[in-house]
Amino acid sequence: MLGLMINEIEQKEIEYLLKREMEELLLDLSDSRIDHIVKRAMEERYQILYNLFRRFVSEKESLKYIPPKRKHK
Known part of the structure; x- marks a missing residue:
């Protein structure tokens, strides 16, 4: 496990x-x-x-970016 010390500005930039x-x-x-x-690698x-x-945002904020479901073909 690694640790990282950053300030608030750096945190916002990473976000x-x-x-x-x-x-x-x-x-x-979404590009056909x-x-x-x-796409699998992506x-x-x-x-x-x-x-x-x-690790950087609240749970509410992370919900906006929940990974899309995979479509199996």
Whole structure:
């Protein structure tokens, strides 16, 4: 386990970067031109980012970014 000491400004910046990256992934996941194998990797990345995001924000805020359900084909 690792520890991290950051100030409030750095915390807000990390939150912003995580939100932006997750929103970008959600947008790309809705693109039908992207292969399902690539989308699976993107879903895994989203899950990692979401778990990290949950450590920085309240439960209410994290609910807005709950990972989408997988669609099996």
